[in-house]
Amino acid sequence: MAEAREPVTTLDTPIRLEYLFSAGIAQSKNLRGLAEGRFVGQRCPVCSKVYVPSRGSCPVDGVPTDEEVALGNTGTVTTFCVVNVPFAGQSIEIPYIVAQVLLDGADISFMGLIQEIPADQVRMGLRVEAVWVEPDQLGPSMASVKHFRPTGEPDAEYASYKDYT
Amino acid sequence: MSERVAVIGTGQTKHAAKRDDVSIAGLVREAALRALEDAGLGWADIDAVVIGKAPDMFEGVMMPELYLAPALGAVGKPIMRVHTAGSVGGSTALVAAHLVTSGIHDRVLTVAFEKQSDSDAMWALSVPQPFSAPLLAGAGGYFAPHIRAYMRRSGAPGHIGMQVAVKDRLQALKNPYAHLHLPDISIEMVEQSVMLWDPLHYLEACPSSDGAAAMVLGSEQAAAAAQVDTGRRPAWVHGMAMRSEPTMFAGRDQINPRAGRECAADVYRQAGVTDPRRDFDCAEVYVPFSWYEPMWLENLGFCDEGDGWKLTDAGSTSMDGGDIPWNCSGGVLSSNPIGASGMLRFLEAAMQVRGEAGEHQVDGTRRALAQAYGGGSQFFAMWVVGTDKP
Numbered sequence: 001m002a003e004a005r006e007p008v009t010t011l012d013t014p015i016r017l018e019y020l021f022s023a024g025i026a027q028s029k030n031l032r033g034l035a036e037g038r039f040v041g042q043r044c045p046v047c048s049k050v051y052v053p054s055r056g057s058c059p060v061d062g063v064p065t066d067e068e069v070a071l072g073n074t075g076t077v078t079t080f081c082v083v084n085v086p087f088a089g090q091s092i093e094i095p096y097i098v099a100q101v102l103l104d105g106a107d108i109s110f111m112g113l114i115q116e117i118p119a120d121q122v123r124m125g126l127r128v129e130a131v132w133v134e135p136d137q138l139g140p141s142m143a144s145v146k147h148f149r150p151t152g153e154p155d156a157e158y159a160s161y162k163d164y165t
Numbered sequence: 166m167s168e169r170v171a172v173i174g175t176g177q178t179k180h181a182a183k184r185d186d187v188s189i190a191g192l193v194r195e196a197a198l199r200a201l202e203d204a205g206l207g208w209a210d211i212d213a214v215v216i217g218k219a220p221d222m223f224e225g226v227m228m229p230e231l232y233l234a235p236a237l238g239a240v241g242k243p244i245m246r247v248h249t250a251g252s253v254g255g256s257t258a259l260v261a262a263h264l265v266t267s268g269i270h271d272r273v274l275t276v277a278f279e280k281q282s283d284s285d286a287m288w289a290l291s292v293p294q295p296f297s298a299p300l301l302a303g304a305g306g307y308f309a310p311h312i313r314a315y316m317r318r319s320g321a322p323g324h325i326g327m328q329v330a331v332k333d334r335l336q337a338l339k340n341p342y343a344h345l346h347l348p349d350i351s352i353e354m355v356e357q358s359v360m361l362w363d364p365l366h367y368l369e370a371c372p373s374s375d376g377a378a379a380m381v382l383g384s385e386q387a388a389a390a391a392q393v394d395t396g397r398r399p400a401w402v403h404g405m406a407m408r409s410e411p412t413m414f415a416g417r418d419q420i421n422p423r424a425g426r427e428c429a430a431d432v433y434r435q436a437g438v439t440d441p442r443r444d445f446d447c448a449e450v451y452v453p454f455s456w457y458e459p460m461w462l463e464n465l466g467f468c469d470e471g472d473g474w475k476l477t478d479a480g481s482t483s484m485d486g487g488d489i490p491w492n493c494s495g496g497v498l499s500s501n502p503i504g505a506s507g508m509l510r511f512l513e514a515a516m517q518v519r520g521e522a523g524e525h526q527v528d529g530t531r532r533a534l535a536q537a538y539g540g541g542s543q544f545f546a547m548w549v550v551g552t553d554k555p
């Protein structure tokens with residue numbers, strides 16, 4: 001006699017996609033810098049803006065950005081959010097702070113994890129520095145930057161970063 | 166000289182967290198059949214189909230337009246797919262409209278959908294990228310920092326976002342198709358919901374919905390015939406435009422993107438709109454996170470830069486006494502079948518102009534604006550619809 005069972009209405013079918021990714025000339029320069037524990041940007045010959053990471057051309061002027069610019073280890077939090085939502089594949093313990101970090105000398109901000117400060121004390125204008133992984137763990141990836149932490153300097157003036165949020 | 170185009174039929178599904186009574190094909194067919202019925206037409210009357218949805222990664226069904234052709238009566242007919250991330254529902258309607266204004270077709274069916282219960286959008290939007298740190302946490306994690314920057318720039322007080330969250334949910338109670346019906350919604354309830362992406366509370370974010378939207382777009386001749394057959398008037402398209410800009414460039418204004426401002430200027434010029442707050446009777450605008458209402462009020466020129474939150478605060482965007490009601494349907498905050506969300510804006514604006522919006526009708530609407538945005542605020546699609554033949 002057939003047992004009464006709940007009907008099967010859905011089925012999870014995990015899929016896997018593997019691919020080879022070519023970083024290209026410009027991004028490779030940036031990635032090699034990260035493997036050495038430093039940030040490398042590129043300057044546009046037309047608008048003089050410094051991109052980090054650079055894609056090899058200026059999105060505004062459409063010209064190659066050949067000039068390499070060595071950038072320092074410090075920057076400013078231009079804006080941020082506190083992530084408090086769990087999701088599949090998450091690798092960082094919540095809550096965590098994701099900030100837009102504008103490196104000194106750069107003209108575009110990128111996403112960075114902020115640590116070594118309580119979440120409720122993070123603010124726009126906070127001065128931060130990159131904390132790198134141990135030298136033997138450095139690699140051509142943003143994962144070489146463990147996180148950013150406060151430098152202890154006074155906050156940056158709003159006017160200095162308001163166009164980079 | 167291009168031909169005129171009008172919306173002659175609209176249809177949408179009941180949006181819900183999980184429509185497990187239908188497959189994707191059943192979902193799109195439900196919306197399409199309603200649009201055909203509204204237009205007084207059958208499958209054979211349709212010349213071509215234009216379909217849109219968010220990225221294929223969401224449901225994991227690659228090129229679903231191919232599999233959906235039979236469900237949409239498109240076998241042996243032209244069918245094409247549009248891709249512009251979250252704005253896709255709007256862009257899809259515009260591509261369909263161009264097939265009529267170009268004089269190629271008389272009656273085009275346009276459909277957009279998402280079946281979020283078959284997918285994991287949060288995961289699909291947060292897949293680790295090569296050589297990058299895995300920091301991105303869904304769309305909320307992307308937009309929350311821009312919201313914080315808006316709050317700082319405009320000096321808006323913190324309760325504005327919660328006001329939008331309440332207003333749109335109250336309006337959704339008048340829309341039987343809306344996913345969220347939260348009769349007890351209040352500022353306190355929003356404030357007490359989890360802070361998912363500080364400064365965004367759970368109830369300040371859109372839900373995950375299954376749903377589809379469909380419209381039949383017709384030429385002048387098709388619109389006249391449909392009006393005779395059904396007794397329902399068409400919504401004439403007075404202006405339409407799309408704009409995009411790169412996701413990242415130095416000095417990019419992500420709070421008030423130039424692509425959005427220029428897209429609005431283009432549709433306003435086509436439609437002869439000079440003062441949007443005065444010239445529109447209502448608007449359906451893509452607000453997936455509460456704070457995007459004041460931000461888009463500014464981007465769309467309903468007020469000066471920095472003043473959007475004041476309109477929200479004064480209740481100007483509420484159906485309950487406001488002079489320019491936004492998202493009377495409940496908006497994206499109440500129903501978010503991602504690919505369809507943009508088309509629902511376009512469809513709801515058309516329903517208002519046709520006087521077919523039921524309980525959430527703004528009486529006497531003569532002209533309405535619809536906007537959809539997507540990606541990292543870099544894709545914009547808009548149209549202006551009105552009662553008068555342009």
Ligand SMILES: [Zn+2]
Pocket residue numbers: 044045046047048049058059060061062
């Ligand atoms: Zn440049």
